[in-house]
Amino acid sequence: MSTDYQHAREALGVRLRELRLSAAGGRLTGPRLAGRLGWPHSKVYKLEGGRQTAVADDLRAWAVAVGHPDVTDELLARLKGFESHIRSWRRQLAAGHRPVQDTWNLAVARARTIHVFEESVVPGMLQTADYARAIFLRYADLYGTTRDTEAAVRSRMERQSWLYQGGRRLHTLVWEAALHALVCPPAVLVAQLDRLAGTIGMDTVELGVIPFGASLRVPAANGFWILDEQLVIAEDWHAELWLEDTETVASYLRVWETLRHSAVYGAEAQSVIGRARRGLSLRA
Structure with a gap:
């Protein structure tokens, strides 16, 4: 996995964590958010840590679960940005x-x-x-x-x-x-x-x-x-x-x-x- 791609995935994870901690009605723990979403709590931490790639439905559900449905378009735009992943030959072939x-x-x-x-x-x-x-x-x-x-x-x-x-x-x-x-x-x-x-x-x-x-x-x-x-x-x-x-x-x-x-x-x-x-x- 290229550095550019992984950095983008980690940046999305940081944003997801920010939304969880600033959830409407008060910060949510990972297990509590996972319960709302019906996910294993490990998925929450993998997404936040950039160790798993989110899909569009994950992001829509996350935005609703933390009480910030208005950020859905932002999250989807971030995802779109690294789903189309460009690996330049100059960088790839350097080694x-x-x-x-x-x-x-x-x-x-x-x-x-x-x-x-x-x-x-x-x-x-x-x-x-x-x-x-x-x-x-x-x-x-x-x-x-x-x-x-x-x-x-x-x-x-x-x-x-x-x-x-x-x-x-x-x-x-x-x-x-x-x-x-x-x-x-x-x-x-x-x-x-x-x-x-x-x-x-x-x-x-x-x-x-x-x-x-x-x-x-x-x-x-x-x-x-x-x-x-x-x-x-x-x-x-x-x-x-x-x-x-x-x-x-x-x-x-x-x-x-x-x-x-x-x-x-x-x-x-x-x-x-x-x-x-x-x-x-x-x-x-």
């Missing part, structure tokens, strides 16, 4: 790529279902080590960051163990452009396409490929990940966005469901991948 990968590993480990769309790169969960290495080196050059490439590759490969755990499901959509983009040497991309094709038929992976000639109901814009239909992670050139508010997550799910209608699966996906691989073989 290299490995810490970013480790943060991803923690988020993915908690998820049971993941929806992914990538428009120009093979998703990290399905990358080979050589392909991942090439990607990290490209970004290290772009941002001038610490070259901890091998440590970052190891961390990304460790994350793929998720694919071999029961009860998990990775729903992946890849635009055909990702099968042709030479972000790595051609021989590395050939091996990557073999790896991608090999995931078709795995019980934990649903791979859809959107061919160039497919009719698109929406443009194939930036890639994004949806974890357990509760968290969206999207990337832009300046930052990585971690988005948790319900409406935003629902919007990304609608985009994913819209794009999936343009994808092919199974043998048809194998055919698209095979065509791209043959093109690379002829090129070599």
Whole structure:
């Protein structure tokens, strides 16, 4: 969790405590407020201490319970401010790529279902080590960051163990452009396409490929990940966005469901991948 995000959560907790101590009719103890709300008293202290993220209904209930319903809009505005969480690449990559990968590993480990769309790169969960290495080196050059490439590759490969755990499901959509983009040497991309094709038929992976000639109901814009239909992670050139508010997550799910209608699966996906691989073989 980034420092900015945690500071915002702690600041909200301080404000909640202020409201409890200045409750209409006199200050409330944590257990007494919890009783009014029908919560375990530990939840009150976790919210006040910034150790748990409130949801909108928590804040509405809190404002009413302390006799200050007029502060509801203020509390919701504070929540909105850190639900859309911007992690700048400059700050994140100051210590290299490995810490970013480790943060991803923690988020993915908690998820049971993941929806992914990538428009120009093979998703990290399905990358080979050589392909991942090439990607990290490209970004290290772009941002001038610490070259901890091998440590970052190891961390990304460790994350793929998720694919071999029961009860998990990775729903992946890849635009055909990702099968042709030479972000790595051609021989590395050939091996990557073999790896991608090999995931078709795995019980934990649903791979859809959107061919160039497919009719698109929406443009194939930036890639994004949806974890357990509760968290969206999207990337832009300046930052990585971690988005948790319900409406935003629902919007990304609608985009994913819209794009999936343009994808092919199974043998048809194998055919698209095979065509791209043959093109690379002829090129070599």
